[in-house]
Amino acid sequence: MGAKRTFVDLDAAGPRHEYRAILAKIKKDAVCPFCPQNFKYHTRPILHETRHWLSTENFAPYIGTKHQFLLLHKKHIEHLTEMSPAAWGELLKHAQWLCKKYDLPAGSIFMRFGDVKYTNASVAHLHAQLLIGTKRAKKTFPIAPPLGFSTKPYIPKK
16 A cells, blocks of 8 residues: 655745644645645635636735735646646736735735645645735835755845
8 A cells, every 4th residue: 555645845944843743634634635636724814716726815824914815726737838828818807806805005926836845845746826015115025935955055135
Protein backbone atom coordinates (compact mmCIF):
# COMPACT_ATOMS: atom_id res chain seq x y z
CA MET A 1 0.00 0.00 0.00
CA GLY A 2 1.39 3.42 -0.99
CA ALA A 3 2.03 6.37 1.26
CA LYS A 4 -0.72 8.90 1.86
CA ARG A 5 -0.64 11.93 -0.42
CA THR A 6 0.41 15.13 1.38
CA PHE A 7 -1.48 18.23 0.27
CA VAL A 8 -0.15 20.58 2.95
CA ASP A 9 3.26 21.81 4.06
CA LEU A 10 3.50 22.39 7.82
CA ASP A 11 6.70 24.44 7.46
CA ALA A 12 4.84 27.08 5.46
CA ALA A 13 2.78 27.98 8.56
CA GLY A 14 5.84 29.73 9.97
CA PRO A 15 5.18 31.25 13.41
CA ARG A 16 1.38 30.92 13.06
CA HIS A 17 1.05 28.07 15.60
CA GLU A 18 -2.75 27.74 15.44
CA TYR A 19 -2.53 27.48 11.66
CA ARG A 20 0.18 24.81 11.97
CA ALA A 21 -2.12 22.74 14.21
CA ILE A 22 -4.91 22.91 11.62
CA LEU A 23 -2.48 21.92 8.86
CA ALA A 24 -1.32 18.95 10.97
CA LYS A 25 -4.93 17.73 11.21
CA ILE A 26 -5.37 18.15 7.45
CA LYS A 27 -2.12 16.27 6.81
CA LYS A 28 -3.31 13.41 9.03
CA ASP A 29 -6.63 13.32 7.13
CA ALA A 30 -4.69 13.26 3.80
CA VAL A 31 -7.07 15.61 1.97
CA CYS A 32 -6.74 18.87 0.08
CA PRO A 33 -8.38 21.55 2.25
CA PHE A 34 -8.93 23.88 -0.72
CA CYS A 35 -11.13 21.42 -2.61
CA PRO A 36 -14.80 22.30 -2.04
CA GLN A 37 -15.69 18.85 -0.67
CA ASN A 38 -13.06 19.30 2.09
CA PHE A 39 -13.71 22.95 2.89
CA LYS A 40 -14.71 22.10 6.48
CA TYR A 41 -11.30 23.16 7.83
CA HIS A 42 -11.79 26.74 6.66
CA THR A 43 -13.56 28.92 9.22
CA ARG A 44 -14.51 31.87 7.01
CA PRO A 45 -17.59 32.00 4.77
CA ILE A 46 -17.45 31.79 1.00
CA LEU A 47 -17.91 35.35 -0.26
CA HIS A 48 -18.31 34.76 -3.98
CA GLU A 49 -18.54 31.64 -6.12
CA THR A 50 -18.56 31.00 -9.86
CA ARG A 51 -18.06 27.93 -12.03
CA HIS A 52 -14.26 27.81 -11.60
CA TRP A 53 -13.50 29.85 -8.46
CA LEU A 54 -14.57 30.68 -4.96
CA SER A 55 -13.42 33.62 -2.86
CA THR A 56 -13.12 33.77 0.91
CA GLU A 57 -11.16 35.60 3.57
CA ASN A 58 -7.89 34.05 4.64
CA PHE A 59 -8.36 32.76 8.21
CA ALA A 60 -4.59 32.88 8.85
CA PRO A 61 -3.68 36.28 7.35
CA TYR A 62 -0.19 37.72 7.16
CA ILE A 63 0.70 40.25 9.84
CA GLY A 64 -0.37 43.75 8.88
CA THR A 65 -3.03 42.97 6.30
CA LYS A 66 -6.25 44.94 6.45
CA HIS A 67 -7.87 42.45 4.06
CA GLN A 68 -6.49 39.18 2.75
CA PHE A 69 -8.62 37.08 0.43
CA LEU A 70 -8.09 33.61 -0.98
CA LEU A 71 -9.25 32.89 -4.51
CA LEU A 72 -9.44 29.13 -4.85
CA HIS A 73 -9.74 27.17 -8.07
CA LYS A 74 -12.67 24.82 -7.39
CA LYS A 75 -11.25 21.85 -9.31
CA HIS A 76 -8.13 20.40 -7.75
CA ILE A 77 -5.34 21.51 -10.01
CA GLU A 78 -1.85 22.32 -8.90
CA HIS A 79 -0.12 23.96 -11.84
CA LEU A 80 -0.79 27.03 -13.94
CA THR A 81 -0.56 24.92 -17.09
CA GLU A 82 -3.76 23.10 -16.03
CA MET A 83 -5.87 26.27 -15.88
CA SER A 84 -8.35 26.98 -18.68
CA PRO A 85 -8.77 30.34 -20.44
CA ALA A 86 -12.30 30.54 -18.98
CA ALA A 87 -10.88 30.15 -15.47
CA TRP A 88 -8.43 33.01 -16.14
CA GLY A 89 -11.32 35.30 -17.04
CA GLU A 90 -13.25 34.30 -13.94
CA LEU A 91 -10.23 34.98 -11.74
CA LEU A 92 -10.17 38.56 -12.99
CA LYS A 93 -13.90 38.90 -12.28
CA HIS A 94 -13.41 37.62 -8.72
CA ALA A 95 -10.62 40.12 -8.09
CA GLN A 96 -12.74 42.94 -9.52
CA TRP A 97 -15.75 41.85 -7.43
CA LEU A 98 -13.64 41.90 -4.23
CA CYS A 99 -12.22 45.34 -5.09
CA LYS A 100 -15.72 46.76 -5.57
CA LYS A 101 -17.34 44.95 -2.63
CA TYR A 102 -14.65 46.04 -0.15
CA ASP A 103 -13.92 49.41 -1.79
CA LEU A 104 -10.23 48.59 -2.13
CA PRO A 105 -8.19 51.62 -3.28
CA ALA A 106 -5.24 49.35 -4.13
CA GLY A 107 -3.94 45.85 -3.45
CA SER A 108 -1.57 43.09 -4.38
CA ILE A 109 -2.39 39.81 -6.09
CA PHE A 110 -0.16 36.80 -6.22
CA MET A 111 -0.74 33.22 -7.27
CA ARG A 112 0.75 30.00 -5.97
CA PHE A 113 1.05 26.96 -8.19
CA GLY A 114 3.22 23.89 -8.46
CA ASP A 115 5.56 22.35 -5.92
CA VAL A 116 5.17 23.98 -2.49
CA LYS A 117 8.87 23.41 -1.82
CA TYR A 118 9.47 26.23 -4.33
CA THR A 119 6.56 28.55 -3.50
CA ASN A 120 6.33 28.23 0.31
CA ALA A 121 2.58 27.72 -0.09
CA SER A 122 0.92 25.81 2.72
CA VAL A 123 -1.45 23.96 0.35
CA ALA A 124 -0.68 22.18 -2.93
CA HIS A 125 -3.70 23.53 -4.84
CA LEU A 126 -3.59 26.38 -7.35
CA HIS A 127 -4.81 29.54 -5.64
CA ALA A 128 -4.40 33.29 -5.66
CA GLN A 129 -4.36 35.81 -2.86
CA LEU A 130 -5.48 39.40 -2.92
CA LEU A 131 -4.35 41.56 -0.03
CA ILE A 132 -4.06 45.11 1.15
CA GLY A 133 -2.46 46.65 4.19
CA THR A 134 -2.59 50.23 5.30
CA LYS A 135 -1.39 53.36 3.54
CA ARG A 136 2.34 54.05 3.91
CA ALA A 137 3.21 56.43 6.73
CA LYS A 138 6.19 57.10 9.04
CA LYS A 139 5.56 54.10 11.30
CA THR A 140 4.46 51.49 8.77
CA PHE A 141 6.31 48.44 7.47
CA PRO A 142 6.02 46.40 4.28
CA ILE A 143 3.85 43.28 4.42
CA ALA A 144 6.14 40.43 3.51
CA PRO A 145 4.31 37.32 2.28
CA PRO A 146 6.83 34.55 1.64
CA LEU A 147 6.84 34.01 -2.11
CA GLY A 148 9.42 31.30 -2.49
CA PHE A 149 13.01 30.79 -1.48
CA SER A 150 16.36 32.38 -2.21
CA THR A 151 19.96 31.44 -1.61
CA LYS A 152 20.52 34.91 -0.11
CA PRO A 153 18.78 36.34 2.96
CA TYR A 154 16.43 39.26 2.54
CA ILE A 155 17.50 42.10 4.77
CA PRO A 156 15.32 45.19 4.40
CA LYS A 157 17.11 48.53 4.30
CA LYS A 158 16.43 50.73 7.30
